Amino acid sequence: MNKAVEDKMLNEKTIEENALSSREYKYGFYTDIETDRIPAGLNEDVINMICDKKKEPDWMREWRLKAYRHWLTLKEPQWPNFKYGPIDYQALSYYTAPKAASEGPKSLDEVDPELIKTFERLGIPLSEQKRLTGVAVDAVFDSVSVGTTHQSELEKVGVIFCSMTEAIENHPELVKKYIGSVVPYTDNFFATLNSAVFSDGSFCYIPKGVRCPLELSTYFRINSAGTGQFERTLIVAEEGSYVSYLEGCTAPMRDENQLHAAVVELVALDNAEIKYSTVQNWYSGDKEGKGGIYNFVTKRGNCRGRRSKISWTQVEAGSAITWKYPSVILKGDESIGEFYSVALTNHRMEADTGTKMIHIGKNTTSTIVSKGISTDESNNTYRGLVKVQPSADNARNYSQCDSMLVGNKCSANTFPYIEINNNSATMEHEASTSKINAEQLFYLTSRGLDMEAAISLIINGFCKEVFKELPLEFAVEAVKLLEMKLEGSVG
Amino acid sequence: MSETAIKTQSFIKNFNELAKQRVQGESVQWIKDLRQKSLSRFTEIGVPTNKDEEWKYTKLNDIISQTFSASTEADLAESQSFENYCGPDDILYVFVNGNFSASLSRLNKIPSGITITSLKEALKSNTSRVQDLISRYDVGESTTFVALNSALTDDGVFIGIDANTTTKECIHIVHVTSASAAEALSFPRSVIMAGKSCEATVLESHISFKDDITYFTNALTDIYLAENATLHYTKAQHESLKAYHINNTRVWQEQNSNLDSISVQTGSRLNRNNLDIVLNGEGINSTLNGLYCLYGHQHVDNHTAVDHRFPNCISNQLYKGILNQSARAVFNGKIFVKPIAQQTNSYQLNKNLLLGTDCRVDTKPQLEIFADDVRCTHGATIGQLNDDELFYLQTRCIGKVAAKKMLARGFVDDLLNTIQDEEINRKLHILLEPSFAQL
Numbered sequence: 001m002n003k004a005v006e007d008k009m010l011n012e013k014t015i016e017e018n019a020l021s022s023r024e025y026k027y028g029f030y031t032d033i034e035t036d037r038i039p040a041g042l043n044e045d046v047i048n049m050i051c052d053k054k055k056e057p058d059w060m061r062e063w064r065l066k067a068y069r070h071w072l073t074l075k076e077p078q079w080p081n082f083k084y085g086p087i088d089y090q091a092l093s094y095y096t097a098p099k100a101a102s103e104g105p106k107s108l109d110e111v112d113p114e115l116i117k118t119f120e121r122l123g124i125p126l127s128e129q130k131r132l133t134g135v136a137v138d139a140v141f142d143s144v145s146v147g148t149t150h151q152s153e154l155e156k157v158g159v160i161f162c163s164m165t166e167a168i169e170n171h172p173e174l175v176k177k178y179i180g181s182v183v184p185y186t187d188n189f190f191a192t193l194n195s196a197v198f199s200d201g202s203f204c205y206i207p208k209g210v211r212c213p214l215e216l217s218t219y220f221r222i223n224s225a226g227t228g229q230f231e232r233t234l235i236v237a238e239e240g241s242y243v244s245y246l247e248g249c250t251a252p253m254r255d256e257n258q259l260h261a262a263v264v265e266l267v268a269l270d271n272a273e274i275k276y277s278t279v280q281n282w283y284s285g286d287k288e289g290k291g292g293i294y295n296f297v298t299k300r301g302n303c304r305g306r307r308s309k310i311s312w313t314q315v316e317a318g319s320a321i322t323w324k325y326p327s328v329i330l331k332g333d334e335s336i337g338e339f340y341s342v343a344l345t346n347h348r349m350e351a352d353t354g355t356k357m358i359h360i361g362k363n364t365t366s367t368i369v370s371k372g373i374s375t376d377e378s379n380n381t382y383r384g385l386v387k388v389q390p391s392a393d394n395a396r397n398y399s400q401c402d403s404m405l406v407g408n409k410c411s412a413n414t415f416p417y418i419e420i421n422n423n424s425a426t427m428e429h430e431a432s433t434s435k436i437n438a439e440q441l442f443y444l445t446s447r448g449l450d451m452e453a454a455i456s457l458i459i460n461g462f463c464k465e466v467f468k469e470l471p472l473e474f475a476v477e478a479v480k481l482l483e484m485k486l487e488g489s490v491g
Numbered sequence: 492m493s494e495t496a497i498k499t500q501s502f503i504k505n506f507n508e509l510a511k512q513r514v515q516g517e518s519v520q521w522i523k524d525l526r527q528k529s530l531s532r533f534t535e536i537g538v539p540t541n542k543d544e545e546w547k548y549t550k551l552n553d554i555i556s557q558t559f560s561a562s563t564e565a566d567l568a569e570s571q572s573f574e575n576y577c578g579p580d581d582i583l584y585v586f587v588n589g590n591f592s593a594s595l596s597r598l599n600k601i602p603s604g605i606t607i608t609s610l611k612e613a614l615k616s617n618t619s620r621v622q623d624l625i626s627r628y629d630v631g632e633s634t635t636f637v638a639l640n641s642a643l644t645d646d647g648v649f650i651g652i653d654a655n656t657t658t659k660e661c662i663h664i665v666h667v668t669s670a671s672a673a674e675a676l677s678f679p680r681s682v683i684m685a686g687k688s689c690e691a692t693v694l695e696s697h698i699s700f701k702d703d704i705t706y707f708t709n710a711l712t713d714i715y716l717a718e719n720a721t722l723h724y725t726k727a728q729h730e731s732l733k734a735y736h737i738n739n740t741r742v743w744q745e746q747n748s749n750l751d752s753i754s755v756q757t758g759s760r761l762n763r764n765n766l767d768i769v770l771n772g773e774g775i776n777s778t779l780n781g782l783y784c785l786y787g788h789q790h791v792d793n794h795t796a797v798d799h800r801f802p803n804c805i806s807n808q809l810y811k812g813i814l815n816q817s818a819r820a821v822f823n824g825k826i827f828v829k830p831i832a833q834q835t836n837s838y839q840l841n842k843n844l845l846l847g848t849d850c851r852v853d854t855k856p857q858l859e860i861f862a863d864d865v866r867c868t869h870g871a872t873i874g875q876l877n878d879d880e881l882f883y884l885q886t887r888c889i890g891k892v893a894a895k896k897m898l899a900r901g902f903v904d905d906l907l908n909t910i911q912d913e914e915i916n917r918k919l920h921i922l923l924e925p926s927f928a929q930l
Contacts, residue, residue, distance in 0.1 A: 403860070410863070412858070413859045413860065414856075415855065415857045416857070417853075417855050418852070418855065419548075419853045426875070428872045429856070429869075432869075
């Protein structure tokens with residue numbers, strides 16, 4: 001093939017590609033608010049300072065320091081097939097809180113009105129009058145939680161839903177028992193860093209036999225420059241309980257890359273069920289790939305009890321780089337793990353996401369459904385592991401990962417690792433990569449839909465299997481988010 | 492220094508003496524350079540460990556803790572089994588313990604348009620063609636065992652098929668290891684060049700008729716398909732159950748060529764196969780199938796890589812395996828689609844049947860796609876025989892063992908039935924027999 005034709009093929013933008021070039025990031029504003037932050041840098045003094053600010057007990061301080069000392073021995077992982085700029089861990093400030101919050105608002109009425117306004121612009125009403133029916137929200141702004149709604153209502157049924165700081169203060173026995181039990185502080189580079197410097201996060205405890213009456217949710221917002229967000233979420237579902245938990249994230253548009261290294265731990269005991277949904281929309285950087293959040297998150301659930309169930313659902317639409325592998329350890333007999341994911345990348349985003357399903361108990365089942373859509377010069381990777389231990393008799397897994405490519409500068413990769421050590425295991429893995437079906441597009445346009453609406457409809461259909469797993473309000477939001485990302489001019 | 496590191500070093504050192512001989516004895520300058528470069532590459536990268544992603548599930552500790560030496564013996568005691576396996580009609584080119592055996596080879600019936608000679612002989616008349624092919628692969632990038640073979644192989648076989656030659660005759664290359672060749676080391680080397688618009692059938696067998704001898708085979712095969720060429724290529728491996736077999740096959744396909752290949756693996760203690768295919772033109776069709784039936788403590792590791800560099804190509808992969816007792820299988824298939832390779836159709840499937848109580852499978856079918864107008868799928872399944880099917884057969888008065896065999900046979904037959912040559916099929920069934928006897 002001659003060079004000119006080749007170049008033309010490579011550089012020509014298709015109609016679909018133009019349609020998918022995204023609009024401006026809607027949540028890119030910055031709230032000018034007085035903050036209380038500790039100087040940049042990372043050493044034992046900084047960790048002590050965080051502990052002091054949060055008035056933490058000694059065991060917590062010890063744990064953080066142990067993690068920090070271990071972190072010093074670790075090397076930053078280099079294995080992915082792309083490069084990112086070096087992160088200077090000494091240049092980050094590890095604690096930034098809105099000034100008003102550091103005095104500790106006793107109720108939501110005392111929260112800085114500027115903050116409430118910020119969350120309202122994000123579509124998260126903190127005042128309970130205007131609340132979304134049936135959703136309790138914990139709002140995390142930079143390093144701290146600024147308010148949790150519906151606490152009293154939840155208390156009536158015994159559900160504890162509060163910020164991590166409050167949990168360490170009020171329920172130390174629970175936190176001590178479960179923190180680090182799923183993701184130990186030695187787990188990996190970013191999880192260890194998180195264990196040392198985590199500033200806040202949500203804590204949620206569902207007592208025995210309680211079906212949590214509200215959807216619980218946390219909203220994360222990075223606002224200040226030069227900081228990273230290191231939150232830690234811990235959800236414990238006691239025997240026979242049920243909880244559905246949602247998280248959402250946004251950040252201002254900035255030229256610098258900001259680090260978000262969170263840890264999420266889920267524990268499900270006998271017959272308990274945890275449903276964890278994420279709509280991630282961090283700022284993803286501009287067209288040239290400048291700025292954006294590095295989203296390096298460790299999420300893991302442990303199905304400790306018999307017939308327990310953990311289900312992860314995620315819509316990944318933001319972040320410059322995402323590394324995220326929500327995993328389930330299927331320890332209890334007959335436990336169930338599920339993973340549903342939609343990852344949409346545009347500009348120069350890199351999404352490397354997938355799951356790990358570790359089958360240990362007998363008759364355990366796992367389901368993986370992953371949908372990736374890449375456009376522009378982005379790179380979308382599914383990387384997953386299904387491991388069946390010798391003890392896991394009759395393990396069953398079904399995996400499906402589909403990718404859709406729009407334009408010829410993006411790429412889609414699939415790296416499924418399947419390790420089977422038991423001969424009674426049954427597993428199926430299926431993956432496909434293709435473009436939007438031209439016939440479907442033609443059909444829809446011939447019925448009077450414009451190109452953009454047609455593409456949006458097809459993509460919605462492509463992701464339907466995942467969206468139907470989201471709680472209703474979030475499903476609507478996710479569809480809107482996808483549409484917004486895809487909105488653009490038809491060239 | 493750790494114990495493994497010491498072993499690795501002495502393993503590498505073992506080859507130095509042989510390498511010196513090979514380099515000094517080489518008369519063709521570019522081959523001499525190639526040997527020298529390959530040797531330094533081998534010494535530089537050493538033996539891969541489990542930390543190497545490509546060797547994550549296959550340990551080489553057993554190989555490196557033993558000492559192997561090249562054998563000069565070319566006699567085969569097991570002539571009856573050999574005759575039985577090879578049949579009366581094939582064109583045969585036979586190596587015994589890595590040495591060419593003129594008495595066992597049958598080269599009198601070679602059809603016109605086909606050249607079968609030793610590689611050394613071929614370099615005299617065809618050196619530029621062979622050099623052109625081999626120099627497409629950068630020595631500096633080559634893997635441990637490709638480098639080791641390139642440095643140490645003594646002589647190999649060259650099969651040249653002239654343009655527009657079509658033959659139904661099967662060309663059979665046999666590498667057989669005799670019972671007397673314990674601790675033998677051999678480096679089989681084959682180069683197959685199919686000219687424009689030709690069609691030919693090649694079978695490459697690596698066999699031994701004794702199951703209890705230890706030896707190490709490190710094979711390298713280069714296949715080149717010119718425009719419109721069609722090649723039916725079968726690789727059959729039935730080494731001794733204590734042998735180590737590491738094989739690298741590199742295929743280079745030009746426009747509109749057609750490769751129809753299958754690799755059948757039933758023998759050896761540890762078997763690693765690397766199959767790399769470059770699709771360097773439009774309209775290429777490439778089929779790479781594989782079948783492994785293992786039992787005991789056998790370990791097989793198949794790595795395939797298909798590189799789609801041009802538009803409108805099709806590649807098809809189906810690897811199936813039956814694992815019994817404590818056998819272990821690893822599969823890693825890679826499909827690369829370059830940005831320019833639009834309209835690519837690529838399929839990959841790995842199916843495993845686990846029958847043993849202690850068997851293990853690690854599979855990783857992976858896709859790396861940089862073009863949008865493509866259709867690529869991959870899949871993997873791991874499962875057991877269907878209870879309902881077993882029950883059905885039993886209700887028809889077929890014993891449980893016979894029913895199991897029947898179903899397992901059905902599982903592999905759809906692959907074997909794709910082989911058109913009946914004689915090759917007969918041979919493969921002979922090789923599969925011991926594995927099926929264990930069911």
